[in-house]
Amino acid sequence: MKPIDIEVEKQQQLIKKLQKQNLKLQRFYDEYKRVCRNEEERIKELNCLYQVAQCVVMETNVDVALDRIVRIIPQGWQYPKDSCARICFMEKKFLSPVFFESSVCQKENISIDRQIVGAIEVFYHPRLALESKNPFLIEERNLLKGIANIISFYMKKLRDDEKRKVIQQQLLHADRLATIGQLAAGVAHELNEPLGNILGLAQLSLKLSNMPEQAQKDLSKIEDCVIYSRGIIKKLMEFSRESPLCKEPINLNEVIDNSITFLEARCIKEGISIVKKYAETITVTADPNQIKQVITNLTINAIQAMKNGGNLIFSTKKNSKNAILCVEDTGIGIPGENISRTFMPFFTTKDVGEGTGLGLSVVYGIIKNHNGDIKVSSEPGKGTIFEIYLPLEEN
Ligand SMILES: Nc1ncnc2c1ncn2[C@@H]1O[C@H](COP(=O)(O)OP(=O)(O)OP(=O)(O)O)[C@@H](O)[C@H]1O
Ligand SMILES: [Mg+2]
Incomplete structure (x- = not known):
């Protein structure tokens, strides 16, 4: 071999080595880009989940909260511009600002105490189905499950709060009625006896002979009024549970x-x-x-x-x-x-x-x-x- 050939051989080997290294670097770079893209996606998803959680923490009006959430959802998906969302809850529908219905869809139910009360759906543009067999990532499925869980928890909490409020009101009402009952019982008890005396005396006086006609009329009026008042006293005693029971x-x-x-x-x-x-x-x-x-x-x-x-x-x-x-x-x-x-x-x-x-x-x-x-x-x-x-x- 001539020295020049040896030199060419060496250079060719060097080129091959460099090409190999270049390929390795390219693969490494691709992997790095993929990891970065994944990281970006995870950050987007976490951000979406965080914003949804914030909505339910801050908002007590269900309609306002669901309207905000449906706007947030597409931002958490891989192709936000080609995605839209819909939340159905109790006959109401909430749609993201851009909305289209497509067969490329994922869906999760919203349930309270195992009873389905609504659903969230995310749609992708049909074009994406041509590019990939299953355009939704596993992470996106989990994300939708996470959002559905947050909404279910929120609904349950609102329902429990409502129930608690009703019970508190009932207790307050019962308490107030019991206080009024005690007061009524006291008043009724104190008035019953003097009223009985007035009635007895009026009735006795009515039996007196040579009573002037006007006095007789007045006494009859007194009798009627006392009977009416005793009727009220009787009702108050019944309300304050003073009447004996014959069960x-x-x-x-x-x-x-x-x-x-x-x-x-x-x-x-x-x-x-x-x-x-x-x-x-x-x-x-x-x-x-x-x-x-x-x-x-x-x-x-x-x-x-x-x-x-x-x-x-x-x-x-x-x-x-x-x-x-x-x-x-x-x-x-x-x-x-x-x-x-x-x-x-x-x-x-x-x-x-x-x-x-x-x-x-x-x-x-x-x-x-x-x-x-x-x-x-x-x-x-x-x-x-x-x-x-x-x-x-x-x-
Ligand atoms: N079935 C009913 N439909 C509509 N309003 C009712 C009915 N029952 C009660 N109410 C309302 O509740 C109020 C209180 O009723 P409640 O029976 O204690 O007193 P009242 O009927 O007004 O008088 P009273 O029964 O002492 O003659 C009534 O005045 C009425 O406004
Ligand atoms: Mg009545």
Whole structure:
């Protein structure tokens, strides 16, 4: 071999070596770029998850929160410009600013206590499906699961907060009624005796002979007023659970029938149809006269609420603990702001002389005295339902 050939050979070997090294470097660079791209994607995803979490922490209005989240979602995906999102929740739909529906889609359900209440979907432009068989990354599937979990947790928290608020309000209401009950009991007790004396003396005086005519008229008025006042005192005592109970096993359906017989004619006259939806015989241990009074008071209220006729529905059923009696009407309903006041003594919307506002307080007192519970729900313009829970005999 000539020296020049040796030199060429050497150079060729060197070129090969350099080419190999270049290839290695290129591979290393490609790998580095891939890792960087992946890192960028993960940062984008984490950022998206963080922003979604921030939305639910800051916002208590579900609609506003979901509207913000649906705008954030596409930014967390690999091709933000070719992606869009939709959140469906309770018949409502929230869409990202650019929205198109496509078959290239991933979906996750939103659930509360294992019950599906909505879904989130992310769509990619169909073009991306031509470029790759499965354009969504595993990380993106996990990201969507993460977002769905955050939203589910948020919904559950809002629902729990709402429940807690209702219970707190109920406790506050029960507490206030108990305080009013104590006050009413004290006042009623103190007034009952002097009123009894006034009545006795007025009635004795009325029997006196040669009483001037005017004095006799005045005494009769005093007698009427005292009888009226004692009626109120009696109702206050019933509300404050001062009245003694005469409990016995009673057939609830029969007691309802007995209570409403004398009101049936009035219902027919006022164009009100009575509907009965009774469960088979339900026996509870209760004071029949007091339960009768409960049904009568509720029925009279219902009749008064249906000036243009309607339906008056009595239903009974039971669960494992209670007999449940419902009195439902299709009358004017009770406005939301009045609902919590309906059981307060002297709360009335009726004209003077038409109502004292004690009917429901008496109902409340009687039911509480039977260790039961009463609930009211109403929709103005549609009607009102009173639900009474009485502990079953065996309990
Ligand atoms: N079924 C009903 N539909 C609509 N409003 C009702 C109904 N029941 C009660 N209410 C409302 O609740 C208020 C209080 O009722 P409650 O029976 O305690 O007193 P009242 O009927 O006004 O008077 P009273 O019963 O002492 O004659 C009523 O004035 C009315 O505004
Ligand atoms: Mg009433």
